[in-house]
Amino acid sequence: MFPDSLTFSIADWVNGWVDALVTHYGDLFRHLSDTLLQVIVQIEGLLRATPWWLLLIIVAGIAYHATRRLVPTIVLTGLLFLVGAVGLWDKLMQTLALMLVATLIAVVIGIPLGILCARSNRLRTVLLPLLDIMQTMPSFVYLIPVLMLFGLGKVPAIFATVIYAAPPLIRLTDLGIRQVDREVMEAVNAFGAHPWQQLFGVQLPLALPSIMAGINQTTMMALSMVVIASMIGARGLGEEVLVGIQTLNVGKGLEAGLAIVILAVVIDRITQAYGRSRYEAER
Amino acid sequence: MKIVVDNVYKIFGRKEDIALALLKQGLSKDDVLAQTGCVVGVNGLSLAIEAGEIFVIMGLSGSGKSTLVRHLNRLIDPTSGEIRVDGENILTYDMPRLRDFRRHRVSMVFQGFGLLPHKSVFGNVAYGLKIRGESKATCHERAMHWIDAVGLKGYERKWPHQLSGGMRQRVGLARALAADTEILLMDEAFSALDPLIRAEMQDQLLALQRTLHKTIVFITHDLDEALRLGNRIAILRDGQLIQVGTPREILDQPADDYVNRFVQRRVG
Numbered sequence: 261m262f263p264d265s266l267t268f269s270i271a272d273w274v275n276g277w278v279d280a281l282v283t284h285y286g287d288l289f290r291h292l293s294d295t296l297l298q299v300i301v302q303i304e305g306l307l308r309a310t311p312w313w314l315l316l317i318i319v320a321g322i323a324y325h326a327t328r329r330l331v332p333t334i335v336l337t338g339l340l341f342l343v344g345a346v347g348l349w350d351k352l353m354q355t356l357a358l359m360l361v362a363t364l365i366a367v368v369i370g371i372p373l374g375i376l377c378a379r380s381n382r383l384r385t386v387l388l389p390l391l392d393i394m395q396t397m398p399s400f401v402y403l404i405p406v407l408m409l410f411g412l413g414k415v416p417a418i419f420a421t422v423i424y425a426a427p428p429l430i431r432l433t434d435l436g437i438r439q440v441d442r443e444v445m446e447a448v449n450a451f452g453a454h455p456w457q458q459l460f461g462v463q464l465p466l467a468l469p470s471i472m473a474g475i476n477q478t479t480m481m482a483l484s485m486v487v488i489a490s491m492i493g494a495r496g497l498g499e500e501v502l503v504g505i506q507t508l509n510v511g512k513g514l515e516a517g518l519a520i521v522i523l524a525v526v527i528d529r530i531t532q533a534y535g536r537s538r539y540e541a542e543r
Numbered sequence: 544m545k546i547v548v549d550n551v552y553k554i555f556g557r558k559e560d561i562a563l564a565l566l567k568q569g570l571s572k573d574d575v576l577a578q579t580g581c582v583v584g585v586n587g588l589s590l591a592i593e594a595g596e597i598f599v600i601m602g603l604s605g606s607g608k609s610t611l612v613r614h615l616n617r618l619i620d621p622t623s624g625e626i627r628v629d630g631e632n633i634l635t636y637d638m639p640r641l642r643d644f645r646r647h648r649v650s651m652v653f654q655g656f657g658l659l660p661h662k663s664v665f666g667n668v669a670y671g672l673k674i675r676g677e678s679k680a681t682c683h684e685r686a687m688h689w690i691d692a693v694g695l696k697g698y699e700r701k702w703p704h705q706l707s708g709g710m711r712q713r714v715g716l717a718r719a720l721a722a723d724t725e726i727l728l729m730d731e732a733f734s735a736l737d738p739l740i741r742a743e744m745q746d747q748l749l750a751l752q753r754t755l756h757k758t759i760v761f762i763t764h765d766l767d768e769a770l771r772l773g774n775r776i777a778i779l780r781d782g783q784l785i786q787v788g789t790p791r792e793i794l795d796q797p798a799d800d801y802v803n804r805f806v807q808r809r810v811g
Contacts, residue, residue, distance in 0.1 A: 447657030450616055451671040451722065452645030461674070465661045 278405050289409040296361075296415050304357035312344055319526070326533035336526045343519045348497065352519060355486050355496035358414060359523075362421040362482045367475060370426045374433020374474070375459065384434065391427040399424055399488055407492060417489030421482045428477035436470025437463050472535030476528060483524045497523070544627075545594040545758045546615060546726065551624030552588075553610055553782070556581030559622050572781045584610035585621065586782035594725070595756040599773035601763055601805075607782035608762045609654075612730050615760060616649045617641055628726070646675040650719040654731035656711045658703040658718075664690065665699040667714050671722035689717040693747065709740035716744075720751070729761045733768065745771055766805045770794070778802050 282289075307315070320337040327333060343352050377384045399420050406416040440463055448462050464471070490498030497516045504513025554562045554575075562581035565574070572583040585607045592598045602608045613619040614626055617633060626633050628648065636644060650671060658667050669686035677685075690699050693713040703711055712732060719727055733741045745768065752759065763769050769776045770790040777787045778801070786798035797803040 441655075441657075441660075443653050443655045443657040444659060446618060447651070447653055448659070448670075450618060450645060450649075450651040450728075451674060451718075452642040452647075453674045454642065457674050462659060462661075 278408060281405075282408050286409070290411070293410040293415045296418065297413070300357060300361050300414050300418065303361060304354060307353040307357050308350065312349055316340060323526075323530055323533075326530045328533075332529060332533075336529055339522045340526060343522055346515050346519070348500065348516060348519045351495070351497045351500055351516070352523065355483075355498065355520070355523065358417060358421070358486070358489065358494055358496060359479065359482045359527075362418050362425060362485075363475070363479050365418065365422050366426040366429055366478045366482070369422070370429035370474070370478070371433050371471065373426075374430045374471075375437065375464075377430060377434040378437035378463075387430070391430060394423050395427045399485070403488075403492060412493040414494050416492055417485075417494035420492075421485040421489060424485055425478045425481040428481065429471070429474035432470045432474030432477065433467065436467025436474075439470065440466045469535045472531055476531040476535065479527045479531060480524060483520060483527075486520060544591045545629065546590075546592040546760070547625075547627040548588060548590040548592075548611070548614070549625040549627065550587055550589050551585050551611075551614060551621045551626065553584035553607075553614065553619065554581050554622045555584055563622055583607075583782050584619075585614070588624075588779075588782065588784050590777060590784065590787070592758060592760060593775075594758050596774040597752060597759045597761055597772050599761045599763060599769040599776045600779060601766065601769045601776055602779035603764055605781075606779040608764075608779050609730055610782070611779070612728050612760055612762050615726070615728055616645055616651060646671070646722070648724050649726040649728060650722040650724045651728040651730065652712070652715045652719045652732040654734055656703070656708075656715045656735075658711060658714055660703055662703075663699065664695060664701050664703070664706070664714050667703065668699075668717045668721050670718060675722075685721050685723070686717075689721040692720070692751070693717045707740075708736050709744065712736060712744065713747075716748070720755075725758055727757045727759045729759060731762050731764070734763065734765070741768070748772065766809050770809075778805070 310318075316337050319340060320333055323333040323336045324330070340352075343349065373387070377387055402423060403416065403420050406419050410416045410419065444462065444466070445458070448458055453461065486494070486496060486498035487501050488498070490496065490502050497520050500516030501513050501520070504510065504516060552563055552566060554566070556562060556579065558579045558581055562575050562579045562583070565578060566583065566586060570578075572586065575581055575583055588607075588611065600608045600611060610619060614621055615628075617626075617636075620634065628644075633641070633644060659670060662670065665686055668690055669682040672682045672685055687699065690696060693716055695710060695713050695717065698706065698710065703714065706714065712735075715732070719729075733744050736744060748759075749772065761769075761772055763772075770793075773790055775787060775789055776793050778785045778793070778798075780801050786793065786802050788796075793802065794806055797806050
């Protein structure tokens with residue numbers, strides 16, 4: 261047995277801190293939550309109002325623009341059609357909206373953080389262990405305080421998803437920029453490029469394959485969070501899986517599960533294709 | 544004098560102040576490394592380079608020649624000393640002023656080419672012009688002129704990875720020439736090329752220089768190349784200047800054993 265005299269607990273201290281946060285800043289968080297909810301509802305409304313065939317055409321257009329090949333375009337569009345065909349179109353749109361917003365937030369936070377990380381070794385030393393914590397901490401641990409601050413529903417689901425899904429993007433942005441050839445940066449510097457010209461003209465374009473791999477990872481991880489998110493009241497495909505489990509309806513659960521996989525495959529293929537940049541495609 | 548390097552020291556490491564003091568007391572590079580853990584790049588070096596000459600800096604690897612040339616456009620800042628270009632101490636420049644200096648007065652060619660892999664030959668050659676805000680028409684006209692001048696006409700839309708080593712370095716040269724600076728720094732620019740291409744590039748550089756009359760600082764570890772290109776040659780060892788002179792002077796009166804070994808190997 262571990263001696264009692266050496267044990268301690270941070271539980272009370274953390275509880276007190278979270279309570280204080282809820283008491284003093286509850287309104288602020290609620291306000292933030294409402295704003296975010298508005299955005300999600302708008303996007304979801306737009307997706308659900310779009311006729312299914314128009315959306316399929318748009319997806320086909322994006323897929324063709326990304327891959328420049330006909331067969332993958334048809335396969336990806338056909339897979340999405342299948343999801344609609346089993347009656348999960350509406351749920352698919354709800355999940356897609358949630359995922360788009362989470363990915364967008366992850367990108368807005370992740371890419372600038374990745375850039376800063378690549379510039380400062382000190383920030384990197386602090387941030388990397390933090391990212392490890394974000395990725396390995398069981399999501400329910402931070403779901404509880406997030407629930408206390410934001411209430412049930414889509415917003416805490418988004419927060420949990422961003423916490424879980426942003427780290428790979430930060431890491432891969434950092435890595436992509438650091439891997440830009442030293443001599444190329446030296447040359448760019450020798451010609452007198454401004455730091456902004458270096459960042460947008462050279463570092464980001466050359467890091468693009470890595471950054472796209474990061475966005476790809478982020479979307480995949482966001483999708484793997486949809487079932488957990490449905491437990492705290494986010495609707496969509498995850499909810500179907502959950503209902504399937506609760507009613508021992510294996511078939512229903514499998515249908516929804518496959519729909520999640522299909523969404524993942526479609527997004528994965530499209531983001532990966534964008535990661536292969538033009539000059540590499542000609543190799 | 545176009546470029547004057549005045550008593551420049553460059554020390555890499557944390558205790559550079561202590562290392563500098565030790566060096567000035569006359570300790571050797573190895574002693575300083577043993578005592579402070581600092582690496583000496585350039586050790587109390589003074590040089591004067593005239594306008595319009597090809598000045599070759601020669602030495603073995605680790606002699607500090609690449610470090611030295613990077614002082615001339617301040618890719619590396621010295622630990623102590625002064626560097627004057629056209630009589631102005633460039634170490635006093637702040638960042639905007641330094642950027643302006645790099646954009647208009649000095650350009651550079653690199654050993655590993657340093658081309659932008661995501662830009663075409665044209666995009667690479669026009670790069671220096673584009674970032675300093677020249678108009679599209681000027682960029683196009685000047686870039687096409689220099690692509691033509693280095694013999695790459697017809698390749699302007701190719702990507703760097705589609706070119707051979709020699710062609711890539713022509714792009715590097717065209718990029719530096721397009722910036723139309725009075726000073727051209729060439730850091731082992733031809734060292735990565737095979738002997739035939741290298742000779743070809745040397746001829747091309749000499750041909751271009753006959754009409755351009757730029758101040759060229761050329762770094763090499765190869766005495767043949769130095770003798771062929773240089774109006775004057777400086778020989779470096781352990782970050783110190785051993786000898787400066789015309790090719791004739793280097794061959795006829797080698798200053799010490801180190802220089803003599805270079806010369807003997809060539810004769811042998």
